[in-house]
Amino acid sequence: MSTQSSPKITRRATRSGLPQLSNYFSEAWRFRTFAWRWSLADVKARNFETFLGRIWHIINPLLFGLIYFIFVGIIAGGGVGSISFLGAIVGNLYAFLFFNMIVTMAIATVQSGAGGVLGQSSIPRIVVPIASTITSMNLFLRSLVAYALMHIISQRGLHIEMLLAPIVVILICMFGFGFALICATLNVYIRDVSRLIPHFLRLWMYLSPVIWEYTRITGGGTLNQLARFNPWYSAMTAWTISLGGTLDPDGPKIWEQIGIFSIWSVAIFFVGIFLFISKEDEFAIRN
Amino acid sequence: MQLETDAIRVENLSVNYSIVAESPLDQKRKFYNKSTRKTEIKALDDISFSIPSGQIVGLIGGNGAGKSTLLKTMIGVLKPSKGRIDLWGRPHLLSPGMGFNRLLSGRENVVLGGLAAGMTLSEIKEKQDSIIEFADIGGFIDLPMTTYSSGMFGRLSFAVATYNRPEILLIDEALSAGDAAFKERAVQRLKDLCDSAISIVVVSHSSTLIAEMATEAIWLHRGKIKLQGEVQSVTDEYLKFQAEGNETAQLDQR
Numbered sequence: 001m002s003t004q005s006s007p008k009i010t011r012r013a014t015r016s017g018l019p020q021l022s023n024y025f026s027e028a029w030r031f032r033t034f035a036w037r038w039s040l041a042d043v044k045a046r047n048f049e050t051f052l053g054r055i056w057h058i059i060n061p062l063l064f065g066l067i068y069f070i071f072v073g074i075i076a077g078g079g080v081g082s083i084s085f086l087g088a089i090v091g092n093l094y095a096f097l098f099f100n101m102i103v104t105m106a107i108a109t110v111q112s113g114a115g116g117v118l119g120q121s122s123i124p125r126i127v128v129p130i131a132s133t134i135t136s137m138n139l140f141l142r143s144l145v146a147y148a149l150m151h152i153i154s155q156r157g158l159h160i161e162m163l164l165a166p167i168v169v170i171l172i173c174m175f176g177f178g179f180a181l182i183c184a185t186l187n188v189y190i191r192d193v194s195r196l197i198p199h200f201l202r203l204w205m206y207l208s209p210v211i212w213e214y215t216r217i218t219g220g221g222t223l224n225q226l227a228r229f230n231p232w233y234s235a236m237t238a239w240t241i242s243l244g245g246t247l248d249p250d251g252p253k254i255w256e257q258i259g260i261f262s263i264w265s266v267a268i269f270f271v272g273i274f275l276f277i278s279k280e281d282e283f284a285i286r287n
Numbered sequence: 288m289q290l291e292t293d294a295i296r297v298e299n300l301s302v303n304y305s306i307v308a309e310s311p312l313d314q315k316r317k318f319y320n321k322s323t324r325k326t327e328i329k330a331l332d333d334i335s336f337s338i339p340s341g342q343i344v345g346l347i348g349g350n351g352a353g354k355s356t357l358l359k360t361m362i363g364v365l366k367p368s369k370g371r372i373d374l375w376g377r378p379h380l381l382s383p384g385m386g387f388n389r390l391l392s393g394r395e396n397v398v399l400g401g402l403a404a405g406m407t408l409s410e411i412k413e414k415q416d417s418i419i420e421f422a423d424i425g426g427f428i429d430l431p432m433t434t435y436s437s438g439m440f441g442r443l444s445f446a447v448a449t450y451n452r453p454e455i456l457l458i459d460e461a462l463s464a465g466d467a468a469f470k471e472r473a474v475q476r477l478k479d480l481c482d483s484a485i486s487i488v489v490v491s492h493s494s495t496l497i498a499e500m501a502t503e504a505i506w507l508h509r510g511k512i513k514l515q516g517e518v519q520s521v522t523d524e525y526l527k528f529q530a531e532g533n534e535t536a537q538l539d540q541r
Contacts, residue, residue: 004292007373008454011363034402038386041399045390048431117403120382122363281366 018278028124035127039134061143064097065090065150072211084244085213087154091243092210092236094147095172098140100201102176103183105132107194110184110283118283125280126273129184133177140169156244161254165242168258172235175265178272185276188283208232214240215248231268234261292375294340294455294486295361299370302331302356330356332510333370338503340375343477343487345497345518347525348507354490357507358457361488376454376486379404383444384432393428393435393443394419400447414450421476422446423469442469449476456480459490474500494522 047056069086106129113119114128187193208230209216214237217224227233238257240247246254305327331353338344346354359365361372362380386403387396397418401411419428422443427435435443449456456477477487477500491497497504497518504521506514513528514521 005375007296007375008377009363009374010371011360011367011374012371013367013369030405031402033408034386034399037399037402038388041388041391041395045388048390117386119359119364120362120380120385121403122378123403 018274021277024124024277028127028130031123031127034123035131035134039131039138042131042135043138057139057142058146061094061097061146062149065093065146068093068211083154084156087150087156088213088240088244089211090150090154091147091156092240094140094143095168095236095239096205096208096210096232097143098136098169099172099176099179100205101136101139102133102173103180103197103201105136106177106180107184107187107197108132111187111194125283126181126276129177129180129276133173133180136176137173151243159242159245161242161245164254164258165239168235168239168242168261171258171261171265172239174269175231175235175261178265178268178270181272181276182268185279188279204230204232209236209240213247215251218248218251231261231264234258234264292340293337293373294342294375295338295488296373297337297357297370298335298373300331300334300357300360300367300372301329301369302353302360302365303327303329303368304365330510331360334507334510334512335370336505336512336515338486338488340486341481341483342503343481343489343501345501345504345522346488346490346507347492347494347497347504347522348513349529351509352507353510354507355459358459358488358490361455361457374455377405378455378457379448379451379453380457380459381445381448382459383441385444387432387444389432391432392430393422393424393432393439396432396443397447400444401451404448404451404453406451418443418446418450421450421472438466438469445473449473449480452480452483452485454485456485456487457490458487460492470496494526498522 043057047053050056052059068089072086072089109128109132110118110125114131117123117128118125183193183197187197205211207227210232214233217227217233234257237252238254238261241252241254241257305325334353334357346357348354356365358380360367361374361378384396384400386399388399391399394415397415398408398411401414401418402408406414422428422439422445424435424439424442427439428443432440432443458477474496477489481487489497489500501518503516504518505512506521506525514524
């Protein structure tokens with residue numbers, strides 16, 4: 001006698017495209033603890049074999065900041081006199097580095113298959129870039145300890161706008177995550193993307209007000225307008241003001257820049273998620 | 288009265304995919320031409336079978352027969368090109384070290400591997416001692432996994448995956464790790480799991496292991512089912528086929 005119920009799972013031939021989103025996200029939610037723990041393990045393992053261990057999470061950004069401090073302040077002629085500006089550069093660099101980490105780590109983990117998670121299990125693929133983004137956020141928050149030191153040395157002071165800094169961080173995270181998913185998906189089809197991305201990100205950093213002041217392009221003219229269309233112009237302007245106050249009382253306002261960057265972040269975030277999910281069933285074959 | 292229901296039903300399943308491969312070296316080409324070519328692989332070709340719940344079924348066949356492709360399609364990593372697979376339970380592929388971070392200790396990796404296998408933290412906490420006891424790797428459990436031999440690695444992976452109690456367990460050559468004593472315990476563990484109505488599909492090149500564990504076997508050859516039935520008769524035919532020198536790695540291209 002047979003009492004066969006309807007199957008729990010059915011795999012059938014379908015065209016590539018979006019899966020049923022409620023099922024997909026509830027399945028991804030089931031692996032939230034895995035993403036969190038996997039990310040913590042990654043952070044822990046990073047400096048596992050070094051003598052200084054976890055202290056490197058603070059030393060690394062401090063050294064990185066110091067190198068740019070010397071490069072921009074002394075070699076490129078920025079002048080050590082403007083110590084506050086140099087503090088701003090270090091703060092901006094950490095924010096851009098945070099974005100850079102989200103993108104490069106997501107591409108690398110998706111390409112490597114994340115220790116068999118992508119090729120040997122039915123875990124929704126998006127869990128992997130989520131885990132790598134948590135890792136990037138973790139490392140960024142640690143770098144803020146180093147920044148706090150720089151902030152005091154460069155006498156940037158305390159400002160009411162600092163309360164808006166967490167919003168800018170969340171927006172950078174959303175923008176970075178969406179952009180990372182777009183790049184990780186493209187990289188599955190065109191491997192050259194992972195080679196190109198580091199150069200592209202470096203160029204993007206130099207074209208954005210990271211190591212130069214946002215007030216340089218506040219004037220009119222097509223070139224200035226084009227430069228301000230760059231999402232990282234809004235992001236860096238909002239970030240710079242939130243940490244150190246405005247550089248020009250008649251220049252861009254923090255709320256306005258947060259608003260513009262919010263539009264970019266939400267758009268890129270959703271485009272990235274939908275592109276990644278709609279193509280992820282081809283990852284196992286192409287990876 | 289014995290109720291026999293299917294755990295897995297495969298109907299007219301075909302899986303094709305394309306891979307990018309290096310062009311033959313002897314092919315003359317200009318520097319701007321691509322050095323790679325796209326190759327269509329016909330990994331599974333119109334296969335149908337069903338596996339009742341609570342059974343261990345062995346999957347045998349040479350390299351490139353489509354065994355791993357079949358398991359990966361069951362877990363949803365690969366997509367059918369034609370046909371369907373119905374599953375009456377959530378499948379789990381026992382994949383050595385999935386989710387592990389080799390720089391961390393075995394104990395920490397029990398948590399990571401368990402979470403990757405779909406367990407909750409409280410389930411892992413509850414079963415952690417049993418998992419470690421089953422893996423039987425002594426003091427190594429608190430050392431980084433980079434210090435483990437492949438046997439130790441395989442034992443811990445196997446322990447984590449089988450304590451997860453998946454509804455359908457898929458094993459792809461994962462029993463090749465470990466010594467004879469561990470293999471014996473592993474086989475017993477799988478038989479115990481089957482007693483609680485878990486269905487298991489085992490892929491192995493070792494027909495001895497398949498014969499020892501499974502009740503039924505499916506022999507895949509070049510993406511098609513060559514023979515299916517009682518394990519001893521299928522493995523005997525497979526061994527005869529091998530002895531005649533017919534079994535070589537296949538790459539079916541369309």
